[in-house]
Amino acid sequence: MVLQETILCATAPQASVPSSSSGAFVLHDLQTGTALASFKQTSSAPHCSAFVETKNGLGGVMFAAQMDKSVLNVYNYQKDQIALKIVLPEKLTCLALDQTASYCAGGTSQGRIYLWEVASGILYNSWDAHYRQVNVLKFTYDGGVLISASEDSGVSVWSVAKLVNDDLQNDLPLPQFSLSDHTLPVTDIVVGLGPFPKCRILTSSVDHTVKLWDLSSQSLITTFHFPKPISRIVWDITERLFFASSPDGSIHQTNLFRERPSKTQGQGPIIEATGGAGLSDIIRIGTHDPTDPDDTARKRLIEVGVPVTAMSLSLTTSLLVVGTSTGQIHVYDVPSHQLLRTIGAHKGMSISFVATMLRPPDLVGHVSLSLDVSGGGTGHGAGGKDKGGVGASGGGVIPVRCVMPFARMRDVKAREGHEVLMMLPISDEDPYSDPCEYDYPTSELQQDLASFIQPSSSSSADSAGVSLPSRIAELEKEVEQLREELGKAKGVNDVMWETVVKRVISGRGKSTGKGEEEGSGMDVEEEGDDERTRKRGRK
Secondary structure, eight states: OOOOEEEEEEEEEOSSSOOSOOOEEEEEETTTOOEEEEEESOOEEEEEEEEEOSBTTBOOEEEEEESSSSEEEEEETTOSSOSEEEEOSSOOSEEEEOTTSOEEEEEOTTSEEEEEETTTOOEEEEEEOOSSOEEEEEEOTTSSEEEEEETTSOEEEEEHHHHTOGGGTTSOOOOSEEEOOOSSOEEEEEEOSSSTTSOEEEEEETTSEEEEEETTTTEEEEEEEOSSOOOEEEEOTTSSEEEEEOTTSEEEEEESEEEEOOSSTTOOOEEEEOOOOGGGOEEEOSOOOTTOTTOHHHHTEEEOSSOEEEEEEOTTSOEEEEEETTSOEEEEETTTOOEEEEEOOOTTEEEEEEEEEEOOTTOTTOOOTTTOTTOTTSSOOTTOOOTTOBSSOOOSSSOOOOBOOOOSSOOHHHHHTOOOOOOOOOOSSOTTSSOOTTOOOHHHHHHHHHHHHSOSSOOHHHHTTOOHHHHHHHHHHHHHHHHHHHHHHHHHHHHHHHHHHHHHHHHHHHHHHHHHHHHHHHHHHHHHHHHHHHHHHHO
16 A cells, blocks of 8 residues: 555534534545545534544544534544444533543533543543633643643643542542643643653643743743744644744744854854743744844744634645635645645635544545455454444454443443453464564573472582482482382381280170179079068068
């Protein structure tokens, strides 16, 4: 299959234009703008869409929290219709999935956060995290931390391990730490690569700033100040630059590294990081400098002309994809800021979400025959269902990821009887035919077995290096000697037993004869006494 980069976007009806139609998830080709697939009947607000690509032998999924009701729509790439509708406890204002689609988090307008396990649907926790509406939720790349941003200008970092811990279910969740340097509502969060806490994050706010944070030291690195409020940000995967957009349609490119001339003669320019002074470090972006002949600030500015609602960078960071409130998707060249193409297939709609990804190998209508995701004569479709979930069964090479209906209340019994449905890949080949890192060599097995059988307190002969066969022969000889001694002891015991028994029997015979003679004499005396008694009675 040829690798093909695509644009995944989510659309919703415009607030200013009354429309009876709903939005959709649409997949476009990045190079041509052609629509590859459409997943209809969904309308999600910004930050209310999430997806996971097809990887690790499991099909990808797309989640969309509806903007007008407390419902979550679930899609997979193998079917162009809704795969599962989940009724939520309340309407969500933001949504997040971790990289493996293990956990799903949702925030509400009341400042509450819900955390579900996707494969079982168990509601692990729900708590009041902020004083006002939760605007953004993001997981770190390792899934160990959930980061939330709110209208109360606060950014909180939550440990997922503590949120799902059964022993802490009765305790009020507390954040690992909070980042509270913004003065107005936080609008967006971007998480850098790396596991927690060895990663950095960017946060944008209505207070005209974008702040760079270091999670390992829980400190602010640099503050970037813009001429207008910032609504969306996107970060280069190598963390060299980021783009920040304002509601009026202006997008500023901010470089995190700069060149400075070297003081050493004959040496080229030196690349150094910008900022890094902490709270006191404020870098002003986008201000016009009349003394600058090249007008660097103007060169780093992209004027879209309409409000920007979503942004994303291509996998190679060479293209900037911009979604607008008018339903258009613009593709810009990052080095030159030139507009390459515009996708105008969503008139009357607003782009609420945009991301770039490789075309899924199990995409409906574009399935590769070599993958055999449709079952291949196994009698099962790739999109099987079980117990109301998605992807609980299926005979294809790429089964659908399991998604169960989310619980609306916390249930202790559900956590105790925890069950997760998993699809194991089927392989016709012998799993033990090819060597792998888990193979146990025969020589190593025998060596480990010998050390296991050998007694802990070894004798002087063993310490001198006596081999195992000689030790076995010595033990067998000792067993034979013990058997001979046991036979002799048994013979002596039998002789003693027979002697004692004979003496006891002969002694009993003599005592029995005496008793009979004495008994007969007593009977004669008793008869004489009775005769005298009768004679006296006659007189």
